[in-house]
Amino acid sequence: MKNYLILIFIVIISIFSILPLFHSGFFPMHDDTQVARVFEMGKALKDGMFPVRWVQDLGYGFGYPIFNFYAPLAYYVGGFFNIIGFDALISTKIMIGVGIISAGFFMYLLAKEFFGKIGGIISSLFYVYAPYHALDLYVRGAVAEIFGYAFLPLAFYGLYKSSKEKSWRFIVVGSMGFAGVILSHNLTAFMLLPFFILTIFLLVFFNWKDKKFINWNPIFVFIFGIMLSSFYSLPAILEMKYTNIISQIGGPSDFHDHFVCLPQLWDSPWMFGGSIRGCIDGLSFRIGKLHILAVFISIIMAVFSIKKKGIKKESISLILAFLLFLMSIFLMLDFSKIIWEKIPQMEYIQYPWRYLLFASFASSFMAGSMFFFSKKLIPRLFNYNIFIFSSFAVTILILFYLNFKLFQPQSFNNRTVNDYTNQLELNWRISKISDEYLPISIKKPSVIYEINQKPITSIENVSVKIITNKSQKIIAEINSDKKSNIKLNIAEFPAWRISVDGLTQTFNKTENGLLLTVDKGKHLVAASYEETPIEKLGNIVTLIGVLGLILGIIKGQIKLWANKLLR
Numbered sequence: 001m002k003n004y005l006i007l008i009f010i011v012i013i014s015i016f017s018i019l020p021l022f023h024s025g026f027f028p029m030h031d032d033t034q035v036a037r038v039f040e041m042g043k044a045l046k047d048g049m050f051p052v053r054w055v056q057d058l059g060y061g062f063g064y065p066i067f068n069f070y071a072p073l074a075y076y077v078g079g080f081f082n083i084i085g086f087d088a089l090i091s092t093k094i095m096i097g098v099g100i101i102s103a104g105f106f107m108y109l110l111a112k113e114f115f116g117k118i119g120g121i122i123s124s125l126f127y128v129y130a131p132y133h134a135l136d137l138y139v140r141g142a143v144a145e146i147f148g149y150a151f152l153p154l155a156f157y158g159l160y161k162s163s164k165e166k167s168w169r170f171i172v173v174g175s176m177g178f179a180g181v182i183l184s185h186n187l188t189a190f191m192l193l194p195f196f197i198l199t200i201f202l203l204v205f206f207n208w209k210d211k212k213f214i215n216w217n218p219i220f221v222f223i224f225g226i227m228l229s230s231f232y233s234l235p236a237i238l239e240m241k242y243t244n245i246i247s248q249i250g251g252p253s254d255f256h257d258h259f260v261c262l263p264q265l266w267d268s269p270w271m272f273g274g275s276i277r278g279c280i281d282g283l284s285f286r287i288g289k290l291h292i293l294a295v296f297i298s299i300i301m302a303v304f305s306i307k308k309k310g311i312k313k314e315s316i317s318l319i320l321a322f323l324l325f326l327m328s329i330f331l332m333l334d335f336s337k338i339i340w341e342k343i344p345q346m347e348y349i350q351y352p353w354r355y356l357l358f359a360s361f362a363s364s365f366m367a368g369s370m371f372f373f374s375k376k377l378i379p380r381l382f383n384y385n386i387f388i389f390s391s392f393a394v395t396i397l398i399l400f401y402l403n404f405k406l407f408q409p410q411s412f413n414n415r416t417v418n419d420y421t422n423q424l425e426l427n428w429r430i431s432k433i434s435d436e437y438l439p440i441s442i443k444k445p446s447v448i449y450e451i452n453q454k455p456i457t458s459i460e461n462v463s464v465k466i467i468t469n470k471s472q473k474i475i476a477e478i479n480s481d482k483k484s485n486i487k488l489n490i491a492e493f494p495a496w497r498i499s500v501d502g503l504t505q506t507f508n509k510t511e512n513g514l515l516l517t518v519d520k521g522k523h524l525v526a527a528s529y530e531e532t533p534i535e536k537l538g539n540i541v542t543l544i545g546v547l548g549l550i551l552g553i554i555k556g557q558i559k560l561w562a563n564k565l566l567r
Contacts, residue, residue: 006117007105013396014104014128017407020138021093025416027409029141030274034078035420036430038092040471041067041075042082047470051231051539052079053495054529056471057426060445061452062491062513063471064437068235068535069245073183074099074147089417096143103150104128106177110153111365113160114317115372118392123368127153129399130360131288134406139272139283145357148185151177152192152361155225156199162217163203168552171220175549178225183232187349188357195324195358196222202320227545234538242493244436253350259334260285260353266292272410275351285332285353287363290395290402294367295325301373318369325362328355370395427451439491443511452489452513456525460484462518472529479522488514488527495535499526 020027026035040055044067052072056063067075078095082088107127112120127133133149136142158174178196182189200218207215226233240246261279265287273282302318330336332352340346371388419425428448435444445451455474458464462484468475478486490496492509498516499505500523508515518525531539 003117006108006121010104010108010121010124010128011101013125014101016400016404017128017133018097018100018137020407020409020412021097023412025412025414026089026092026420027138027412028272029137029409030139031141031143031433033430033433034096034141034143035088035092035417036426037066037075038078038082038095039088039417039421040426041072041079042088042091044471045079045083047472049470049472049529052076052471053235053531053535054471054493056455057423058431059435059438059442059491060431060450061427061489062438062442064243064435064439064491065235065239065493065495066434066437068232068239069243069437070434071144071148071183071185072232073180074143077147087417088421096137096146099143099146099150100128100133100137103133103146103153106150106152106154106157107364110157110160111368113157114314115368118388119368119370119372121368122371122392122395123364123366125396125399126288126291126294126367127360127364129403129407130291130364131284131286131403131406132356132360134403135283135356138407138409144185145188145354148181148188149357149361151180151184152188152357153177153365155181155192155196155221159196159199159203159218159221162221163207163215166217166556168549168556171217171224171552172549174218174221175224175228175545178221179228182225182229186233186236187354190345191349191354191358195327199320224545224549227541227548230541230545231535231538234541235532235535238534239494239532242439244438244440248350248436249347255340255347255350255352256337258351258353259337260332262333265329265332265359270406275353285356287356287359288403290399291360291363291367294370295322295363298366298369298373301370305373314369314372318366321362321365325359325366328359328362331355332359423453424448427453439493441492441509441511442513455489455527457487457489458484459487459515462486467524474527476525477522478518478525480518480520482520484518484520486516486518486525487512488516488525490514490527494532495529497528497530499528500524502526 036058040057041052044052044055051067053068054063054065055067058064058066074095077098078091081091081094086094104124104127108120108124111123115123133146136146136149154177155174158170158177161170162174181192200222203218204215257277258275264279264281264285266289268281268284268286270284271282275281275283298318299322302315306315331339332355336352340352371392374388374391428451438444455466455469456464456476463479464486465477466474467477474488488498488507490513492514496514497504498507498514500518505516516525
């Protein structure tokens, strides 16, 4: 079967996992900020801001630099559909659908390299219909993690292919996959890093051992992946001190309270609540019974295959995936507490059960090997193809029977796009859900009437006329009969520059915004978001990475043409 027909088949089967997105209205989820974030991303893009760093309406009307810290890639996808004409609610649904279906696409590419087309299809559908995938969407609403989940197999696919072929295009694919993980969900990238580096080391080592030279391509994948994402990752790391992000460590999110009990990984009630200490949580941490069975079946088959035919790439990939699976389980259990306590950066992960993402990745990848090894181990019967097709169909049906029911929300609502994006909703309810990105100087309002719905307000008897009101620029005409103070309802952040009549002015930061003194008369006051040196450096590193990849492609193409001419 041709690859494009297989991909169409994967899309058709995967669509059943997102059928609720075609329902009118939307559904409740833990992180009920998705429509608002897509709306704000679309608004900032329409305002001409790129990269988008600041959103104007969240943060209780003070705004905050959410896309400097909360991985932005999914919202660029949603924002794109918003600016081409879809409303924020429809754009959010499209964004989610793209993330879910992309996971199947990219897992097929990876698994096919090791287990053939049938194995690739099996791995792809196991990956799409993993219980944790349903948990992320229909319970948690973790859209950023959904996109990180999708890009994981693409990163490993590019990494592997770059080690086997000289073509620069696989460095591009791997770099984009790795950058995609970073830009989609920084915590997933952080959790991935040790295993990704180990994989690079093994690929380089085995290549050197077999061919007696170092293949730098996997290392280039890593370097260029870091460079492509630097416009986001540099500010995310170096400017975190200006916000309340550190408040997310400890408290209700203390990792000590969120370890998983081993039986929960096999089966736990499917609910829509939260994570608590102990073995009875409000949400399920099951890996998937069929996924776990596939892991053990594939390992048994791999052992027989190694005894019969020696160690091949398929067996090595399976062993590595199995180690990732076991390590993921270990890090979810209380036994691993000493590691969490010895590595302070792991506190940012908050919930050990996030490693379900990697357990799902590893088990889905391994599932595809069952059909590959069956070809090698099962004697060729007269009706062998019928046996393979029947086994394939039965496996898919069992997967659907066990997991399809999980891909449903708890309920639906009839909320419209305006219900999610009206000014009060953005300034108050959505802001309360996620206010950790608010700069530290701002006092959080305790009641709704304390929020700001105007960008500039007069403290004294001053006339304020708003001329421009954009995400990254506010201009107002001020008319005062005496020297007066005005308040800019903007959270203090190093990127903001305030000017009066074109001249930069100093201001006082307060817990309620920026206080500016203006002289008597008519003045033009402007507040402009001008990127910090760190943000500019990140942009430059990303551009260098893009240019480096383009030059690599051009160089490879020229070399290809030259070889053809010399033949």
